[in-house]
Amino acid sequence: MNIEKIVVGSLETNCYIVSIDNECLIVDPGDDFNKIKNAVKNYQVVGCLITHFHQDHIGALEEVLSTYNLEINKVKSKKFNFAIIETPGHTFDSRIFYFKEDNIMFTGDFIFKDGIGRTDLGGSDKDMLYSLHLIEKYPDNITLYPGHGPQTTLGEEKKRFSYYYN
Ligand SMILES: [Zn+2]
Missing domain, CATH: 3.60.15.10 (Ribonuclease Z/Hydroxyacylglutathione hydrolase-like)
Known part of the structure; x- marks a missing residue:
């Protein structure tokens, strides 16, 4: 691919x-x-x-x-071959596309390099927390292709998740 x-x-x-x-x-x-x-x-x-x-x-x-x-x-x-994972938060209808064999996710405005999407443009903080907990279970070495900015890895971004949980 x-x-x-x-x-x-x-x-x-x-x-x-x-x-x-x-x-x-x-x-x-x-x-x-x-x-x-x-x-x-x-x-x-x-x-x-x-x-x-x-x-x-x-x-x-x-x-x-x-x-x-x-x-x-x-x-x-x-x-x-990919899975669609519902990840509300940035918007109620946000989803990501996970190509497991290639170890890749297209994350839209859910997760960026060094940040997550805003929740004040039609989303909610509560949903965002749900989605972060959900995505946290996936392997660290997945490469993320965000909707803006450079690519990153899930492991890199997970390091900041605990900050959002507080
Ligand atoms: Zn957006």
Whole structure:
């Protein structure tokens, strides 16, 4: 599996192109459809994954769905094996995508390098604590690909979780 990051829109959202052979998924098409279109031009686009419905993550969603004839979070290929984990907190509908075989999570605005998502934009602190406790059970060496900023590992980020619990 190959992962390419494209930074889109004024809030510098990470859109990821996840590919296996000639097929790819688009994670969080936040904006700049032409940029995304160019990045996937050599692939068959078989899915579009959305971590949550804040505008900076879905700005190009409608164009992606109509251009590639897709439905949100449904993948038209058996090559991509991943779990959807509900992680409310940043928003009530936040979720992450866990590719266990590749040891990767796309975390949207749930967890960033050196921080977690705000809960005052349609989420809740109580839900965020639930989600942190949930994700804490997963292995430290998972690489996290957040919705903004650089990648990190779950182990690195767990070090700060106890701070949020107080
Ligand atoms: Zn957000």
